[in-house]
Amino acid sequence: MTDPLSKRRLKTWIRLLGVTRSAENHLREFLRVNHDTTLPRFDVMAALWRRRDGVTMSELSRMLLVSNGNATAVVDRLEKDGLAKRTQSATDRRTVYVALTEEGLRVFEGQAADHEGEVNALFGKLSEADLDALTEILRRAAEKGETT
Amino acid sequence: MTDPLSKRRLKTWIRLLGVTRSAENHLREFLRVNHDTTLPRFDVMAALWRRRDGVTMSELSRMLLVSNGNATAVVDRLEKDGLAKRTQSATDRRTVYVALTEEGLRVFEGQAADHEGEVNALFGKLSEADLDALTEILRRAAEKGETT
DNA sequence: GCTGGAAATTTCAAGCTTGAAATAAAATCG
DNA sequence: CGATTTTATTTCAAGCTTGAAATTTCCAGC
16 A cells, blocks of 8 residues: 555655755755865865774765765875875775875865855754764664654 | 864765665665656656645746756756746746646656665665654754854 | 576766857847 | 846865775784
């Protein structure tokens, strides 16, 4: 039988997508204008910053929810610009660790502070209660289980 | 002065992005496997279906929150596959209307029913109250005003 | 120690996406 | 009217992204 909430879930998903895209577009423009960088580069650098002691390419693509090939391409470009570097694992010759360079670290930290400010402004209308509620709903949404 | 909620807003935004990407990845795979199509094509067709009496290229890209060049490229491919067609405006020779063809309409309606079912399953854990709350929070988030 | 399968990464083609520049047509206004 | 500006679309280069295939290395079981 058809779920009576089906249409509402679809509509809400479309709204969610709209808000997310809109915020992404805003942040993309912000990073481009103020830091001459792109969202994918920023995302990769953020992941590398969060795991400063080293990440493998696979972990990186899992963290960012993108394909392996994608991670390879973005890291290639960051490496070419001297912002990231690869290191072969000593114990497993298939594995490659990626990390920010000194410069990458410095550059990212400058971007990150600004980026946080922009996100804060973008979602300035959300109160603490909103954030709590949203977090809880997102947690439940991520369960992707059956209809209640 | 620094906003005490700033870090929480950032964290919530990252979660929101994670849930959205995860759902998009799932739906992309679903459309690929079951309907041999892609998310961007589906999105464009959905917009054309919603506005069956015709949309201009500009309206289309605004609806989807993508660049003009992007809309052009996707519509080009849909047109090549006989799923969409362009028509010159009679009154303004700059303007182009896009619409689904008969086949496009038929194909989309098949995909859409399935897609809705998949979204419903994906967010099956969200109750009606959750959907109400989420919609309200998203509405507020979209206001992008100052901190309260 | 072999051998077959699993895992980590890269490569590649095709499609997606942006932002800027180019084209063309319409609107504004002196 | 004619010049300027605005609007609609396309084109293009560069970067992003996927999914599949290729490579290399490790691991499990014989």
